[in-house]
Amino acid sequence: MSVIYILLIISIVIAVGFFIAFIIAVKSGQYDDSYTPSVRMLFEDELVKKKSRKSKLTTNKL
Amino acid sequence: MDSERCFHCGDKCDKNLIEFQQKLFCCNGCKTVYEIFSENDLTCYYDLQSSPGATPKEIQGKYEFLDQQKIIDKLIEFNDDTTQIVTLYIPHIHCSSCIWILENLNKLHPEISSSQVNFGKKTVRITYNSKNYSLKEVVLLLSSIGYEPYISLEDYKTGKSEIDRSLIYKLGVAGFAFGNIMFLSFPEYFQVDGFWLEKYKPMFRWLMFAFSLPVVFYAAQDYFIAAYKGLRSKLLNIDVPIALGVLVLFVRSTVDIIFDFGTGFFDSLSGLIFFLLIGKFFQQKTYSFLSFERDYKSYFPIAVTKITDTIETSVQVYDIKKGDRLLIRNEELIPVDGILISDSASIDYSFVTGESETVYKKSRDKLFAGGKQIAGVIELEVLKSVKQSYLTQLWSNDVFHKKTKEPFTTLTNRISKNFTIFVLSVAVISTTFWLFYDASKAMNVFTAVLIIACPCAVALSAPFTLGNLLRIFGKSKFYLKNAKVIEQLASINTIIFDKTGTITSNKKSTATYKGETLSIAEEILLKNTLRGSNHPLSRTLYEILEAKNNITLNHFEESIGKGIEASYNDIHIKIGSAKFVGKTSNTAVLNTTVHVSINDSYKGKFTFYNSYREGLSKLFNKLQKGYDLVVLSGDNEGEQENLKKLLPSKTKLIFNQKPDDKLEYIKGLQSKSAKIMMVGDGLNDAGALAQSNVGISISENINVFSPACDAILDASKFDQLYSYIKASKSAIKIIKWSFVLSFMYNIVGLYFAVTGQLLPVIAAILMPLSSISVVTFTTIATNILGRKLN
Structure with missing residues (x-):
């Protein structure tokens, strides 16, 4: 059997795999809100820092 | 100027400045929110955005209805023994600080396990432990930090509406198939005649056929449905030539590969659907934070307070019956027509009429649904139920039930009628010619004309132009x-x-003064008296008056719905309605006025005008x-x-x-x-x-x-x-020009089709090329239009 069959099967399986991943992502609502996650991503550091020191603005200003 | 602004809400601190931890606050409410945040180590809130907050409003008693299990059940999304999930709409969500604080609600109360903000929709989804915590407490917590949720009658319905994601699925299917078919058809584009290709050709072709099936029968189904509907109502809309093109492409390609005539047009077919769906997707810009379909339900409260034998209970708005006694608190909306029982009321009908001035009502006056009580608590007796009230009856008019207004033929559909007739006649004429000249090619030519004339670029012009302008x-x-x-x-x-x-x-009112001129001392007193009052007219007048000095009044008293009086040194001032200041008004005045008397002698009146x-x-x-x-x-x-x-x-x-x-x-x-x-x-x-x-x-x-x-x-x-x-008119011009552009491609394509030389590779080049150039043209043109607009 020619290697082309194996290659085709691999490529189609991978493609279908990604396609299913896409469908699952849409179904879970990932595309419903495309803005908030982009902001939320930036907060993770803030939470860790906050424990050790008081926020910059509230202590230095005034 | 910065130092005079409230650290929490950013309002000007002109009245009672409060200093706390070296920061300025405009009122106690704002200070309290700051205290809550600083106690819980959440002052990061103020780092992300300066003064992001809102002053918490007086909400005492407003959410009593959230004790009722029936109402809670309608509001919450998920409920089991220990966990409840609720999604609340919070109008104040406006910046990254808002997202941050609302997603850290669990730090403010341990029973809240998580919360997630949807910024576009301005909602927060809160998960909490329902054993030790209730929906009411969640709402009160949110209100106490200035994020009061908005709960209206519209939320009171069973079953949340599902989001329609079918377009994204279809786009995904078409894109997936398009990409794979392109790969599979690549070897044959170059026409290399070799043993290798000859051997595997059938397999490649049948794979392409398999990929095209979901495209034709799932992704493109809207076009078939729309074309069918159009034909049934005897309209040649744009979907007719598209559906025809898709159908011919699919049948011809299938016949081609069955009889080994050629490789078929599966690549063009899937590409066409993919581009068309992108156009549709692009046009479908929605503003999730706006609603264009509101009726009275989104204005009305879910429940109000009912009084039965001096016991106050909350009652669901739909359950209000004629003859009930209702208690309407400050800032609450009157949900039904009724008769006022209390002495007086000030009703703001701006929801109903757009009129910002408040209307004063006396005992036994009729009150209409939709008014908002703005001074103190009133009681009323119900005359009609919600559905029969004056305002809500307006909605029984036919206009609100028709789904569409008068049928509107879009530019694309108007063009497509002539276009379809033209294409069909070209197909028929050229087929007839070939029947006599070389009958073996006739069928080939007929299908080729329908394929190449498929108005992909035409169908894309309007969605991209209008979609882009919509965003601008x-x-x-x-x-x-x-x-x-x-x-x-x-x-x-x-x-x-x-x-x-x-x-x-609504905001800026102007007022003119008529009467005896006030001395400087009197003017200062007038302004300072107004400062203490929260009545909208007092606020407006306070903004208009110019006197500067701040003085501390010896005496200040506000009689809700009537006026205010105050004294300073030996001057005694009364501001308010004509009756309140001791003047018997003899003429019915159309305009809103505020009268002033000093030391019990009448001075004059301020008349308010709306400014244009x-x-x-x-x-x-x-x-x-x-x-x-x-x-x-x-x-x-x-x-x-x-x-x-x-x-x-x-x-x-x-x-x-x-x-x-x-x-x-x-x-x-x-x-x-x-x-x-x-x-x-x-x-x-x-x-x-x-x-x-x-x-x-x-x-x-x-x-x-x-x-x-x-x-x-x-x-x-x-x-x-x-x-x-x-700009809208120019947009129509742009669409017309892009029609011209796409027709030029069609004419080139028709030349190949009519002469019987349309190879799949030419179709595969022409179709995307025409679509892309039309999209580029419309995008650039609308952006230039947008720049002019700003």
Whole structure:
């Protein structure tokens, strides 16, 4: 059997795999809100820092 | 200036400054929120955005109804023994600080396990432990930090609406198939005749066939349905040639591979559907934070307080019966028509009429649903249930039940009729020619013409032009319901304006003083007395008066609904209604007035006028060249002279129009083939907005409510109205030019098709090329248009 069959099967399986991943992502609502996650991503550091020191603005200003 | 602004909410601190931890606050409410945050180590809130907060409002008793299990069940999304999930709409969500604090609610209360914000929709989804915590406590917690959720009658329904994601799925399917088919058809593009290709060709082809099946039968199904519907109502809409093209592409390609005529057009087929769906997706811009379909339900509360034998219980609004006694608190909306039992009430009917002035009512006066009580607590007796009340009955009018207004043929569909006839005749003529010349090629030519003429680029012109303009309008605060509105906007010839709240501004009132001149000391006292009052008229007057000095009053007393009195040194001042200051008014006055007396002798009165929006005359002068202008007002003729001076002479001024009259007036004009744009604001315009061809609702604050309409215009952009109409007209021109562009591609393609030389590779090049160049052209052209707009 020619290697082309194996290659085709691999490529189609991978493609279908990604396609299913896409469908699952849409179904879970990932595309419903495309803005908030982009902001939320930036907060993770803030939470860790906050424990050790008081926020910059509230202590230095005034 | 910065130091004078409240650290929490950013308002000017002109009244009672509060200093706390070296920070300034405008009121105790703001200070308390800051304290809550700093105790819980959440002051990061103020780092992300300066002064992001809102002053928490007085909510005592407002959420009593959340104790009722029946109401809770309707509001929450998920419920089991220990966990409840609720999604609340919070109008104040506006910046990254808001997201941060709301997603850290679990730090404020341990029973809240998680919370997630949807910024676009301004909602927060909160998960909490229902054993030790309740929905009411969640709402109270949110209110206490200035994020009061908005719960209206609209939320009171079973079953949350599902989001329609089918377009994304279809786009995914088409894109997936398009990519794979492209790969598989690549070897044959180069026509290399070799043993290898000959051997595997059938397999590649049948794989392509397999990939094209979901595209034709799933992704493209909307086009078949639309074409079928069009044909049934004897309309040659744009979907007819598209569906025909898709069908011919699929059948011809299948026949080709079965009889080994060639490789088929599966690549063009999937590419065509993919591009068309992208166009559809692009046009489908929605503003998730705006709603264009509102009715009274989104204004009304879920429950109000009912009094039975001095016991207060909350009752669901639909359960209110005639004869019930209701308690309406400060800032609460009256949900039903009723009779006032308390001594007096000040009702703000701005929801209903757009009129910002408050109306004073005495005991036994009739109150209409939709009014908002703004001074103290009142009691009333119910006359009619919610569904029979004056305001809600307006919604039984037919206009609100028709799904679509008069059928509107889009430019694309108008063109497609001629286009389809042209294509079919070319196909028939060329096939007839080939039948005599070389009959073996006739079928080939016939299908090739239908394939290449498939109006992909034509169908893309409008979605991309209008979709892009929709976004540009959105950026400059003109929010349209959908892309069709732009085409309708370009076709109007009559513009009707509501008066109050539309061409007048709600915020800025001007007042003139008539009477004895006040001494400087008296003026200072007047201003300082007004400072203590929260009544809207006092606030307005306070802003207008110029006296500067701050003094501490010896005595201050406010009688709700009547007026205020105060004294300083030996001057005693009374401000308020004519009766309150001791003047018996002899004439019925149309305007709103505030009277002043000092040391019990009458001094004079302030008369309030609504000020007209800036740029009003200019706008009308620009508009009068191309449009018939009408001002339809629900008010009396009091302002007629004033308006005549401001507006061009040919503007029609019509007064004393009830909501129904406005609707009928528009209907009347429409029967004389006028295309009408209605610009209004309050619920009283709702009927007129729905009846008109384009209904635009003016809004001072787009996050607050506006009636059902086609477009929402931010009040600050009112003077730009003409530019928006002009831009819509230019958009139509752009679409026409891109039609020309795509027809040129079609003519090139037709040349190949008619001469019987259409190879799959030519179709695969021409089709995407024409689509891409049309999309590029429209995008660039609309962006240039957008730049002119700003």
